[in-house]
Amino acid sequence: MQIIEQYSTPFYKNIIDLPPSMVRKLWKKDQVLILDIRTPQEYIEHHIPGSLLIPMDxxxxxxxxFSDREVAVVCEHGNRARYATYGMPHIYKRKAIYMIGGMAGWMSMGYEVESGMDENGTKWEEWLEKKLS
Structure with a gap:
């Protein structure tokens, strides 16, 4: 049996698809920033500790x-993250990782999750306010 640990397309050389287990290894070594693109309500319900919330919109x-770091893009099931990585690849100057299965996949593996709003969940509002003022 062949096990595929990562997938990349020849069209977007800076994007790779990884399962939660591989993303977690990179995250534990501080080699990747987890970019949560869900809504604030979803983030409050559950999120990966230390992940940065920036809603997809x-x-x-x-x-x-976040463009100066390698990011792993995460949403609830993987659909929005796939669109954000493959549909908007121009926003990533460095490597972007699409986490297969999203938070549902992460939680099904029994990995770390937190609830509630934290500093990383509100930074985007401050940054947006700066840009608009």
């Missing part, structure tokens, strides 16, 4: 705040 406007 504001990714392009706030790209300067």
């Amino acid at each position: 504001y990714l392009e406007i706030l790209q300067e705040y």
Whole structure:
């Protein structure tokens, strides 16, 4: 049996698809920033500790705040994250990782999750306010 640990397309060389287990390894080594693109309500319900919330609608406007790091893009089931990585690849200057299965996949593996709003969940509002003023 062949096990595929990562997938990348020849069209977007800076984007790779990884399962939650591989993303978690990179995250534990502080090699990747987990970019949560869900809504604030979803983030409050559950999120990966230390993940940065920037709702999908504001990714392009706030790209300067994460484009200098390698990011793993996460949503609830993977649909929005796939669109954000493959549909908006111009916003990533470095490597972007699409986490297969999203938060549902992460939680099904029994990995770390937190509830509630924290500093990383509100930064995007401050940045947006700065940009608009």
